[in-house]
Amino acid sequence: MGHYYLLSEAVLPEVQIEYYCQDLPLLCQAGREVLPRAHFFERPDGCFSQQYDLILASSSVWYEENWRPLVDRLISVANPYLYVTRMIFVEQAASYVAMQRPWAVGYRTEYLCWILNRGEFVDYVSAQGMDVVREFLISRGPHIHDAPEQGDYRGFLFRKKAAATINGRTRSS
Numbered sequence: 001m002g003h004y005y006l007l008s009e010a011v012l013p014e015v016q017i018e019y020y021c022q023d024l025p026l027l028c029q030a031g032r033e034v035l036p037r038a039h040f041f042e043r044p045d046g047c048f049s050q051q052y053d054l055i056l057a058s059s060s061v062w063y064e065e066n067w068r069p070l071v072d073r074l075i076s077v078a079n080p081y082l083y084v085t086r087m088i089f090v091e092q093a094a095s096y097v098a099m100q101r102p103w104a105v106g107y108r109t110e111y112l113c114w115i116l117n118r119g120e121f122v123d124y125v126s127a128q129g130m131d132v133v134r135e136f137l138i139s140r141g142p143h144i145h146d147a148p149e150q151g152d153y154r155g156f157l158f159r160k161k162a163a164a165t166i167n168g169r170t171r172s173s
Helices: 002-009 025-034 068-076 118-127
Strands: 020-022 037-040 051-057 078-090 095-102 112-115 129-142 150-161 163-166 169-173
Touching: 025 037, 051 068, 068 078, 068 118, 078 118, 078 129, 112 118, 118 129, 118 150
Parallel strands: 020 037, 051 078, 078 112
Antiparallel strands: 078 150, 095 112, 129 150, 163 169
């Protein structure tokens, strides 16, 4: 519903924030009512039509079975920053799927999420032309029954590598 918009304004009061959010239709409808200054999209097509200074993907990428195409799309509109956060990552085990049951916070549903190997994720994003600016350790993840490895909630701030031309050759810096 746009709570990151309000947090951004509170943390950076001197910065004029233009906030765009893609979410479920019900949340977009509520967001438009509460924050008419923000822009809400029910379908991804709307938000992938322009460039943004900062892309924030909070607890969303891990719901995509094939997460790489989504990350590619996020990178394509990040100019220059991409922040992927609030996902569980493991260090040693291969990426695996888990069942999420958020009953304790009031959601009466269950759904699959992908617990990604940290190195695999960072290496993939880096290979797409992004540098890790900072990694955030958020907290220990919940216990996942029979998981090959328990993970931690983490976030990663990436920045597009700058292309520079030296002696007629293009290189990344």
